[in-house]
Amino acid sequence: MIRIVIAEDQGMLLGALGALLDLEEDMKVIAKARNGEEALALVKQHEPDICIMDIEMPLKSGLDAAEELKDHPCKVVVLTTFARQGYFERARKADVSGYLLKDSPSDELASAIRTIVSGRKVYAPELVDMAYDDENPLTAREQEVIKLIADGKTTKEIAKELFITNGTVRNYVSVILDKLDVSNRIEAISRFKEKGWFK
Amino acid sequence: MIRIVIAEDQGMLLGALGALLDLEEDMKVIAKARNGEEALALVKQHEPDICIMDIEMPLKSGLDAAEELKDHPCKVVVLTTFARQGYFERARKADVSGYLLKDSPSDELASAIRTIVSGRKVYAPELVDMAYDDENPLTAREQEVIKLIADGKTTKEIAKELFITNGTVRNYVSVILDKLDVSNRIEAISRFKEKGWFK
DNA sequence: TAGTGAGTATGACAAATGTCATGTTTTTGC
DNA sequence: GCAAAAACATGACATTTGTCATACTCACTA
Numbered sequence: 001m002i003r004i005v006i007a008e009d010q011g012m013l014l015g016a017l018g019a020l021l022d023l024e025e026d027m028k029v030i031a032k033a034r035n036g037e038e039a040l041a042l043v044k045q046h047e048p049d050i051c052i053m054d055i056e057m058p059l060k061s062g063l064d065a066a067e068e069l070k071d072h073p074c075k076v077v078v079l080t081t082f083a084r085q086g087y088f089e090r091a092r093k094a095d096v097s098g099y100l101l102k103d104s105p106s107d108e109l110a111s112a113i114r115t116i117v118s119g120r121k122v123y124a125p126e127l128v129d130m131a132y133d134d135e136n137p138l139t140a141r142e143q144e145v146i147k148l149i150a151d152g153k154t155t156k157e158i159a160k161e162l163f164i165t166n167g168t169v170r171n172y173v174s175v176i177l178d179k180l181d182v183s184n185r186i187e188a189i190s191r192f193k194e195k196g197w198f199k
Numbered sequence: 200m201i202r203i204v205i206a207e208d209q210g211m212l213l214g215a216l217g218a219l220l221d222l223e224e225d226m227k228v229i230a231k232a233r234n235g236e237e238a239l240a241l242v243k244q245h246e247p248d249i250c251i252m253d254i255e256m257p258l259k260s261g262l263d264a265a266e267e268l269k270d271h272p273c274k275v276v277v278l279t280t281f282a283r284q285g286y287f288e289r290a291r292k293a294d295v296s297g298y299l300l301k302d303s304p305s306d307e308l309a310s311a312i313r314t315i316v317s318g319r320k321v322y323a324p325e326l327v328d329m330a331y332d333d334e335n336p337l338t339a340r341e342q343e344v345i346k347l348i349a350d351g352k353t354t355k356e357i358a359k360e361l362f363i364t365n366g367t368v369r370n371y372v373s374v375i376l377d378k379l380d381v382s383n384r385i386e387a388i389s390r391f392k393e394k395g396w397f398k
Numbered sequence: 399t400a401g402t403g404a405g406t407a408t409g410a411c412a413a414a415t416g417t418c419a420t421g422t423t424t425t426t427g428c
Numbered sequence: 429g430c431a432a433a434a435a436c437a438t439g440a441c442a443t444t445t446g447t448c449a450t451a452c453t454c455a456c457t458a
Contacts, residue, residue, distance in 0.1 A: 012278070015305020016215030023218055079211070106214020139435060152386030155414065166414090168437050174416055184444090185415080186385060187351030338405060354445065365444090367407050373446055383414090384445080 002027045002117050003048040007039035007065065008079070009057040013102075017052070017109070024110050036060025043074050049117055050097075052109075055080040055087055063087065066094040075116055079109075083126045084196050098122040136197045137179045145172040147198070150189045201226045201316050202247040206238035206264065207278070208256040212301075216251065216308070223309050235259025242273050248316055249296075251308075254279040254286055262286065265293040274315055278308075282325045283395025285335070297321040335396045336378045342396075344371045349388045349397070 004027055008014040011034070018029045030046050033039035037059045043051050051074050053062040066076045067090075077098035078091050091099050097116040100109065101124045112122040138146065148158045159169045177183060180191045192198060203226055207213040210233070217228045229245050232238035236258045242250050250273050252261035265275045266289075276297035277290050290298050296315040299308065300323045311321040337345065347357045358368045376382060379390045391397060 010280070010301045011304045012299075012301040012308065013212050013215060013305075015308075016212060016219040019222055019305070020215040020218035023222075081209070100211075102209045102211040105210045106212075106218070109211065109214075141436065149385065152381065152383060152389055154383060164436085165438060167439055170414090170416060171418090171437075174418085177416075182351065183416090184351060184353060186348065186388065189385065190351055340406070363406085364408065366409055369444090369446060370407075370409095370448090373448085376446075382446090 002050065002113060003046070004029045004113070005031045005033065005039065005042050005046060005048045005051045005074075007033040007036065007042075007051065007057065007062060008054040009034050010054075020106055021110060021113075027110065027113065034058075036062055036065040039065050040068060043069060043072065048074055050075045050077060050113060052077050052079050052113075053096075054078075055082065063090050063094065066091060066096050070095050077112065077116055077122070082196070083124065088127050099127060100124050101126060136195070138176060138192075138197070142172055142176050142179075143197075145169060146176055146188060146192055149173070149185050150192070150198070201249065201312060202245070203228045203312070204230045204232065204238065204241050204245060204247045204250045204273075206232040206235065206241075206250065206256065206261060207253040208233050209253075219305060220309060220312075226309065226312065233257075235261055235264040238264050239267055242268060242271065247273055249274045249276060249312060251312075252277050252295075254281065262289050262293065265290060265295050269294050276311065276315055276321070281395065282323065283393075285395030285397070287326050287395075298326055299323050300325060335394070337375060337391075337396075341371055341375050341378075342398075344368060345375055345387060345391055346397070348372070348384050349391070 004021055006014060006017055006029060008017065014032055014034065018032060021027050021029050030048055031042040033042050035057045039051060039053060040060070051069070053066055053076055055062040055078060062078060062080070066078065069076055075097040077100060078096050079100050079102060080087065081102045083101055088099055098112055098121060100112055100122065104124060115122050136143070144162065145158060148161060153161070155166050155169045155173070159166045162169070173185065176188055180188050182188050182191050203220055205213060205216055205228060207216065213231055213233065217231055220226050220228050229247055230241040232241050234256045238250060238252060238261070239259070250268070252265055252275055254261040254277060261277060261279070265277065268275055274296040276299060277295050278299050278301060279286065280301045282300055287298055297311055297320060299311055299321065303323060314321050343361065344357060347360060352360070354365050354368045354372070358365045361368070372384065375387055379387050381387050381390050
């Protein structure tokens with residue numbers, strides 16, 4: 001019997017996944033968590049075979065939790081909406097056994113769990129294509145700037161926050177617009193978001 | 200036996216909800232759709248008692264689909280992540296029987312379905328607090344303008360598209376900023392989106 | 399019917415935004 | 429260790445954006 005802990009902050013999906021997996025003859029959902037902290041506690045308490053982990057959760061993210069479980073016998077499979085380069089990289093470094101997407105059909109979950117428990121790894125195929133996605137062309141500083149722009153901050157406010165002059169900020173914006181191949185801040189935000197580059 | 204169609208673009212949740220509801224003695228999931236178009240077709244084909252409808256789906260949104268099902272005997276219950284004023288208002292005008300949030304515990308779903316099939320309505324309590332919050336304060340013309348702004352269009356482009364002068368467009372923007380209580384276009388877009396007022 | 403208010407429209411002005419040439423510092427590859 | 433490239437920073441300049449006073453139309457109503 002494969003013993004499972006699920007961590008997912010969206011109540012409806014948490015419950016429904018529980019129902020889905022409990023239908024499987026060889027699986028049992030022994031505990032459910034609604035955040036990363038809770039997930040850690042439950043895994044340590046119940047010592048399950050596998051923990052299904054959402055990434056974006058309150059208190060402690062699924063990636064934080066996965067990192068803390070790196071040397072724990074419980075296997076971790078990340079289940080998230082986001083096929084993001086950054087997330088995937090962190091997950092791999094945390095030595096997770098699987099990375100699945102919520103967009104995938106639900107019957108893949110049970111089979112992925114069996115594959116993982118048998119010692120292999122499972123990555124959603126979309127992640128492979130993603131390796132060929134475009135890289136974020138903005139430097140760290142430029143990313144700071146576009147994040148503040150997206151918050152609706154003005155040039156002056158950004159300058160103050162980053163301890164640089166107005167002119168410098170305007171120059172960063174100019175470079176950002178050029179790199180993203182758009183012609184104003186609003187388009188830059190849309191493009192950046194659409195590429196999934198916002199942290 | 201309550202016959203159910205589920206429309207949800209996220210595969211994992213679609214399958215898991217199916218499993219969850221099929222566990223109920225008195226319910227049967229007879230079809231699953233991954234977008235609004237498909238949902239409409241399946242409802243017309245199978246004539247279920249109730250259709251569970253996500254809002255943000257490709258091809259046709261759940262709200263569009265719900266509007267088309269207004270005079271159809273099949274009841275509609277919206278199931279979404281977003282407790283947005285605009286969404287809820289549109290859903291109510293489309294005469295849906297329920298509006299639930301994905302954040303709620305999963306066991307509320309089955310009981311909500313029974314309540315709805317028996318002829319009553321079910322709204323997530325979070326919506327009641329929000330219910331008579333604020334109306335969209337923008338006039339039709341102002342809404343045209345903010346939509347074009349959100350597309351990243353410049354004042355000049357908007358003026359050309361609406362056959363008015365630059366000055367007029369800028370004035371609309373000024374009024375919009377005032378009404379939304381923000382200080383630039385980017386904040387206006389965020390606020391308008393956050394309120395769920397974009398059509 | 400005159401008065402009120404909302405919606406639409408305009409242009410003058412001030413402020414914020416975007417461009418560009420240029421210089422400095424930090425990384426990188428050899 | 430050193431050249432080249434990349435990142436970071438600035439100010440001058442032109443354009444775009446936001447504010448405000450003003451005016452016209454239309455619907456409502458006292």
